[in-house]
Amino acid sequence: MFEDRLNPSAKKLLEAPYPFKAVDESKENAQKKFGKDFIIDFGVGDPTDATPEIVRNACKKAVDWEMQSGYPVTGGTVELRETVAEWVKKRFGASLSPDEIVSTYGAKYACFVIPRLFIDAGKGEHCIVPNPGYPPYSSGTIIAGGVPHYYNLLPENGFEPDLQAIPQNAVKKSKVLFLNSPQSPTAKIYSKAKLKEAVDFCNDNKIVLVSDECYSDLYFAEPPHSVLEIRGSENCSVVLNSLSKRSMMTGYATGFLASKNPVLLGAFKRIQDKSVQGVATFIQSASAVAFADERHPAEMRKIYKGRLDALVPALKGIGCDFMLPEGTFFLWAKIPERFSSPRKFCEWLLIEKGINSVPGNLISETVGGVNPGSDRARFALVPNIDGVREAAKRLSE
Numbered sequence: 420m421f422e423d424r425l426n427p428s429a430k431k432l433l434e435a436p437y438p439f440k441a442v443d444e445s446k447e448n449a450q451k452k453f454g455k456d457f458i459i460d461f462g463v464g465d466p467t468d469a470t471p472e473i474v475r476n477a478c479k480k481a482v483d484w485e486m487q488s489g490y491p492v493t494g495g496t497v498e499l500r501e502t503v504a505e506w507v508k509k510r511f512g513a514s515l516s517p518d519e520i521v522s523t524y525g526a527k528y529a530c531f532v533i534p535r536l537f538i539d540a541g542k543g544e545h546c547i548v549p550n551p552g553y554p555p556y557s558s559g560t561i562i563a564g565g566v567p568h569y570y571n572l573l574p575e576n577g578f579e580p581d582l583q584a585i586p587q588n589a590v591k592k593s594k595v596l597f598l599n600s601p602q603s604p605t606a607k608i609y610s611k612a613k614l615k616e617a618v619d620f621c622n623d624n625k626i627v628l629v630s631d632e633c634y635s636d637l638y639f640a641e642p643p644h645s646v647l648e649i650r651g652s653e654n655c656s657v658v659l660n661s662l663s664k665r666s667m668m669t670g671y672a673t674g675f676l677a678s679k680n681p682v683l684l685g686a687f688k689r690i691q692d693k694s695v696q697g698v699a700t701f702i703q704s705a706s707a708v709a710f711a712d713e714r715h716p717a718e719m720r721k722i723y724k725g726r727l728d729a730l731v732p733a734l735k736g737i738g739c740d741f742m743l744p745e746g747t748f749f750l751w752a753k754i755p756e757r758f759s760s761p762r763k764f765c766e767w768l769l770i771e772k773g774i775n776s777v778p779g780n781l782i783s784e785t786v787g788g789v790n791p792g793s794d795r796a797r798f799a800l801v802p803n804i805d806g807v808r809e810a811a812k813r814l815s816e
């Protein structure tokens with residue numbers, strides 16, 4: 420009943436399967452069989468480490484200090500926007516005025532809503548999105564009445580986008596390009612030259628560049644660059660960042676969007692004002708404290724490196740192959756040859772070893788006859804070091 424009331428874009432969105440359903444079901448079955456504590460969960464990309472104490476304390480203090488909780492400042496408090504501008508300067512050497520920054524409900528909301536600002540519904544217009552990539556890029560495109568145009572991220576291209584390979588007819592119909600560096604789940608960081616190529620491509624074709632940089636502080640060697648450092652980005656780009664992964668604040672849902680283009684910034688600011696309340700003021704206060712602190716991200720980088728070093732030899736030992744992650748907390752592993760599909764490999768890991776992971780083909784699309792996840796599995800380095808060592812031990816047995 421009422422299915423016929425859904426509009427075509429909503430129907431299309433609802434038709435798409437929820438990729439984690441199968442993973443959740445397998446995990447639940449394994450938990451029933453072995454007990455919850457036996458499963459070591461590399462499946463969900465959600466940090467399990469505590470939000471830093473200084474951030475929690477700042478939040479508690481702000482709740483008490485405010486006492487009365489009125490509607491928050493939707494675009495973000497001056498304090499938060501000034502702190503973000505200082506962080507951008509320190510981190511990337513780029514200058515932003517606080518007026519070029521908007522506080523957001525993390526990056527997800529922004530990714531989902533941005534296509535609606537640019538896609539003319541039902542006319543076959545595109546957002547260009549990475550494959551594999553963060554699902555709201557494509558779901559936001561679909562609900563906006565557009566059609567995602569996927570670019571495959573493959574080992575033979577060093578997991579980098581080949582923008583020149585996008586057919587001209589698709590480029591002409593494209594309004595937005597989503598770029599994600601460090602990239603989830605391939606763990607690739609794009610060079611400054613690659614970012615410049617994307618900026619030039621967008622300026623040449625009048626395409627809005629959405630640079631999702633929410634893993635910018637999770638890296639294993641060289642810190643990633645931001646699109647904000649690239650000449651020409653001031654015309655065409657919006658940059659997204661978030662405290663979800665940098666500061667273990669997924670539950671706080673807080674981040675920012677920055678743009679030097681007043682049309683792009685203003686459009687996002689208005690659609691956010693018109694659709695949601697601002698991020699709670701006490702969370703904005705905690706966010707400012709998080710962005711002002713560099714110690715906790717540095718500590719987390721060491722922790723993720725320890726987990727990576729513990730897991731890598733064990734996965735290699737069972738026949739996995741991969742590019743060592745450059746950033747994010749993901750490992751995008753090629754499955755051992757003896758498994759005919761990622762699903763079979765992940766089931767084996769779960770049933771035989773009590774290790775949960777995500778089959779790569781569930782989070783990738785088949786495009787041009789190629790599914791970049793058809794021989795891959797994703798591991799999120801979120802279990803604590805004891806869990807990772809235990810996983811490594813089980814893999815070696």
Ligand SMILES: Cc1ncc(COP(=O)(O)O)c(C=O)c1O
Pocket residue numbers: 464524525526527528553599603631633660661662663669672673674
């Ligand atoms: C690439 C990417 N962008 C954005 C997000 C979501 O960010 P937030 O938690 O700030 O909404 C995620 C979360 O997993 C992500 O992987």
